Structures are given as structure tokens and as C-alpha cells.
Amino acid sequence: MTTPYQLYYWDGLQGRGEFVRLALEEAGVPYVDVARKKGGMSALTASLDGEQVAHPSFAPPVLRVGELLIGQTANILMFLGTKHGLAPRSQDGRLWANQLQLTIADIVAEAHDTHHPISSSAYYEEQKKEAKARARDFREKRIPKFLDYFEGVIERNPGRGGYAIGSRLSYVDLSLFQLLDGLAYAFPNTMAKLAPSYPGLFALHAKVAQRPNVAAYLNSKRRIPNNETDIFRHYPELDK
Amino acid sequence: MTTPYQLYYWDGLQGRGEFVRLALEEAGVPYVDVARKKGGMSALTASLDGEQVAHPSFAPPVLRVGELLIGQTANILMFLGTKHGLAPRSQDGRLWANQLQLTIADIVAEAHDTHHPISSSAYYEEQKKEAKARARDFREKRIPKFLDYFEGVIERNPGRGGYAIGSRLSYVDLSLFQLLDGLAYAFPNTMAKLAPSYPGLFALHAKVAQRPNVAAYLNSKRRIPNNETDIFRHYPELDK
Structure with a gap:
């Protein structure tokens, strides 16, 4: 069985990818965090705007679901939320x-x-x-x-x-x-x-x-620690 | 018959409201640009976060459809596009x-x-x-x-x-x-x-x-001229 979801996001930071990871983890569905695997970064770049990509993305995160590529964080979450009971029904x-x-x-x-x-x-x-x-x-x-x-x-x-x-x-x-x-x-x-x-x-x-699923995730190595290559950065001089 | 759509957006600028106006104009559906009517600005503010509003918006544009209030430009366009043949069917x-x-x-x-x-x-x-x-x-x-x-x-x-x-x-x-x-x-x-x-x-x-509908709109008084209270501003020193 192939993993249904592949997430394309920069390795080494939570970034906007983290909003997607949290939804996948809470839903308990298997996914591959592509860029964190060997050779994953070139796979990420190819998925963004490789010549054979019909629907290129401006920036990660991108979620692959079979042949479908979905970009933009809020758009991915709308898709996942609807599919996995994490969105309202109406x-x-x-x-x-x-x-x-x-x-x-x-x-x-x-x-x-x-x-x-x-x-x-x-x-x-x-x-x-x-x-x-x-x-x-x-x-x-x-x-x-x-x-x-x-x-x-x-x-x-x-x-x-x-x-x-x-x-x-x-x-x-x-x-x-x-x-x-x-x-x-x-x-x-x-x-x-x-x-x-x-x-x-x-x-x-x-x-x-x-x-439970979120707590297990936060305690795992899958949760990338906060750091200063990320969106949320701790520079003491910016928090005076 | 009441107008089906009421658009709440600041008067005097195209801003993010303009993306919504263009969709409404192209679709040819009647709408009221609330803030451009007398007393409209207070109606706008009340619609954003008045106490009786169940779903407050952080900022305009907001589209009212009967009792439903929809905020965030892309969200409004997704709604309108689906309803008026301006979005893909799948x-x-x-x-x-x-x-x-x-x-x-x-x-x-x-x-x-x-x-x-x-x-x-x-x-x-x-x-x-x-x-x-x-x-x-x-x-x-x-x-x-x-x-x-x-x-x-x-x-x-x-x-x-x-x-x-x-x-x-x-x-x-x-x-x-x-x-x-x-x-x-x-x-x-x-x-x-x-x-x-x-x-x-x-x-x-x-x-x-x-x-035709867009051209008529652009030539009408409903199209607010570009100006320097807007998102897109012409300051020559920023375009050297």
C-alpha cells in the first residue's frame, strides 16, 4: 500500500508546513515528509515547478494526493479538513x-x-x-x-x-x-x-x-524544534 | 425584491474589495456597495464585529448574502465563483x-x-x-x-x-x-x-x-479611480 499523502516542505523548519503536519498528525493518517528523506529536496523542487507539472506551486507547502498537487496552506487544510473530519460539515x-x-x-x-x-x-x-x-x-x-x-x-x-x-x-x-x-x-x-x-x-x-495524537507528535522527532531559520524566530532584541 | 448581495468595503479605494466587485460585475448580479451609500460606513463597521455578529471579520471586504456573512477576499471569490459560473466545475x-x-x-x-x-x-x-x-x-x-x-x-x-x-x-x-x-x-x-x-x-x-460587463464597469462611476489611499499607490520615488 502506498502512503496516501506526500508533504513537500523545506526540511529543518516548522514554517507553514507545520500547519499541515498538525492536521495530518491529528487525523492520524500516514504521510511522507518528502524533503526529510534522502534526495527529498530535489523531489521538492521538481514538485513545485518541474516542466511536467501541470499545476505548479509558487512556494511550499505542497501536498501530493496521488496525481493531485495542492498548494497554499489554507487550501491544503480545507482539503484535509473536509476529508478527515477536521472541518465543519455545512x-x-x-x-x-x-x-x-x-x-x-x-x-x-x-x-x-x-x-x-x-x-x-x-x-x-x-x-x-x-x-x-x-x-x-x-x-x-x-x-x-x-x-x-x-x-x-x-x-x-x-x-x-x-x-x-x-x-x-x-x-x-x-x-x-x-x-x-x-x-x-x-x-x-x-x-x-x-x-x-x-x-x-x-x-x-x-x-x-x-x-493524544498531537501530544505524541510534539514529543517525537517529527516535530522540528523552533529555530532561527523559521517564520517564528526568537531574537531578544525584537522582544524588548 | 431585495438585492441578493451586499458588499462591505471601505469607500474611496479599490483595495481588496475590487477583486470582489469585478466578480460581481462580470457575473452581472445586482449588489449594493454598502459603504458608498449614506450611513454606509457605520453599517460596515457594525457588520465587521458588532456584538450581534456571530461570525465577525478581521477586516473588509465582507459579503453579506441574506444572513450569511463571508469575509476574506479569496473566500468570497470561491463562494461567488462557484455560484455564478466563474470557477471550475470539478x-x-x-x-x-x-x-x-x-x-x-x-x-x-x-x-x-x-x-x-x-x-x-x-x-x-x-x-x-x-x-x-x-x-x-x-x-x-x-x-x-x-x-x-x-x-x-x-x-x-x-x-x-x-x-x-x-x-x-x-x-x-x-x-x-x-x-x-x-x-x-x-x-x-x-x-x-x-x-x-x-x-x-x-x-x-x-x-x-x-x-462587455467589465468594460461597462470600468467606464462607470462604480469603478473608483486609483489613488494614494489604496493598496496600489503611485509614488514616483518608489518606481525609479
Whole structure:
């Protein structure tokens, strides 16, 4: 039997691939993390825009399902969520889940730009001064604005259990876990100060971390440790 | 009869709302551009996160369809595209359309950050130096990288007509039109130089502009002129 899913994402970092890994791990479906195997990086590049690829992707993550290639994190999650019980069943519910996931994608992109505000192809050290200014804005204005929003989403959800949508776990909850986790790694001082204002979000983070499949994953070698080649980077000077 | 769609977006700019407007105009369905009516701005704000809103949005555009509120541009377009024949019919095709739309959203966000690289809540004039550096990177590296990608998508599409997907117009084509249009407004020198390298994209831009419903819209007062409160802004110093 062949493994149904192949994930193409850079080795050595959680990055945007991590939102996909968490969904695959929670669902308990087998997958190959292609770039982490021998020769995997060239397979990754070929899958992005090799000449025979009908639907090239601009950037990883890309999920291969048989002949189908799916790119863009939120798009992959919509596919997996629908297939593995990690998305609402109604069309309206799925639109709502996708809307929330796209808003998570927005803050993730902004988190990246705190250490690369001028050019994603130049080193952090070359744009450190600008990074300090952008990180300050992110810490003081953007993080609170986004977390206010997501806390409000949990508060307004009439379903039990403290989830973002309804009374069951969805891929949005897994992504909110990863968002908080990454922010806490990159901006520990900021997040420690903010935590008391967001009881719903932090409770959800703890709840997701305790799910058996997620807990097993987080304790495994499959979970790549946080590091400074990633989207969420800890530079103390950006968290003053 | 009530108008089926109400669009909530800031008055006075095309912005992300324009991608939605183009789909509504091409589909020929009636809609109300709420914020452009008297009292519309407060209706907009209330629709975003008023206390009685079950599914608040982080930011406009938001589309109201009866009781349903849909936020995030790509999410709205997925809904409208499916409903009004502006999306592929197969599930695989719809995932592909959504993937392309999300990649368009990525470059749109980067275009915004050329004039606001440090803080979206500070004036351009306060971050002009950083804007020059970011705009240079955008012009020299990011625009070519994204346009290479989209040109390749059109080239690899086996369908006739020069569209992004298959042999029929989709919302992705409308959004590529708007992307090129905005880039040409903001960066006329850069885009004039690049144009010969992207025959597929520029032909698509011309083709979309000539569609009867789109042409009528572009000539109407409903099309808000480009200006410097928008995502695509023309500052000559950013297009050297």
C-alpha cells in the first residue's frame, strides 16, 4: 500500500508546513515528509515547478494526493479538513473555517516580516534596524489586534468545549495552537504579558497540546524544534 | 425584491474589495456597495464585529448574502465563483483556482507593504526611506518572481483562450487583470520594462478589459479611480 499523502516542505523548519503536519498528525493518517528523506529536496523542487507539472506551486507547502498537487496552506487544510473530519460539515461552516484560517495566514505573514521587513532574500542582520521598528509595531499593535479578534471568535462560539467553531476540534484550532506556540517562542516577554487577556486562546492552546495524537507528535522527532531559520524566530532584541 | 448581495468595503479605494466587485460585475448580479451609500460606513463597521455578529471579520471586504456573512477576499471569490459560473466545475479545479487566488493575495499584500514596510498605522511619509528599500526589492525580485509564476500557469494551461484555468473565464482571470492593472498604476516604469516578458499575462489583461460587463464597469462611476489611499499607490520615488 502506498502512503496516501506526500508533504513537500523545506526540511529543518516548522514554517507553514507545520500547519499541515498538525492536521495530518491529528487525523492520524500516514504521510511522507518528502524533503526529510534522502534526495527529498530535489523531489521538492521538481514538485513545485518541474516542466511536467501541470499545476505548479509558487512556494511550499505542497501536498501530493496521488496525481493531485495542492498548494497554499489554507487550501491544503480545507482539503484535509473536509476529508478527515477536521472541518465543519455545512458549506457555511466551511467558509467560516476558511475565513479564520486565512486570517491566521495573515498574521503568520506579518510575523515573518518582523525579521524581514525589507527583503526576504537578504539576511536578518542586513535589515535589523528596520526589523526592530517593525517588530515593535507588531508587538504593540498587530498581535493584540489579531488576538482580540480570535479571542472574540472563541467567546462568540455557542458550541461547548472552547473551540473556534462549533463543539468539535477543527483544523482552525490546530492552527491557532501553532500560531500561539510560535508567537510565544518568538516573543516570550510580549506573550507572557498578554496571556491573561486571552484566556480562551491560551486554554485552547493547552487543550490542543493534550490531544493524544498531537501530544505524541510534539514529543517525537517529527516535530522540528523552533529555530532561527523559521517564520517564528526568537531574537531578544525584537522582544524588548 | 431585495438585492441578493451586499458588499462591505471601505469607500474611496479599490483595495481588496475590487477583486470582489469585478466578480460581481462580470457575473452581472445586482449588489449594493454598502459603504458608498449614506450611513454606509457605520453599517460596515457594525457588520465587521458588532456584538450581534456571530461570525465577525478581521477586516473588509465582507459579503453579506441574506444572513450569511463571508469575509476574506479569496473566500468570497470561491463562494461567488462557484455560484455564478466563474470557477471550475470539478473539486480539483476549484482547489487549483483557490491556490492561484491565494498566491495573488500574497503579492497584493507585498504590494501594500512597499509603501508601509514598518507600520500600517503610520503615514507613508514616516517610513519613506524603508519604503524605498522595500519597493526596490519588490520591483527587482518579487514582481518578476510572481509574474514568472503566473505567466507559467497560463503557458501550461492546455485550454484555449489564454485563461489561467481551462477554456473559460474564471475569477482568477479577473483577479490577474486587477493585479496587473494595479501594478501598472503603481510602478509604470517597472511594468513597461517587464511587459515584453509576459505576453500571456498582458494579453489576458486586455482580454478581460474588453469583456462587455467589465468594460461597462470600468467606464462607470462604480469603478473608483486609483489613488494614494489604496493598496496600489503611485509614488514616483518608489518606481525609479
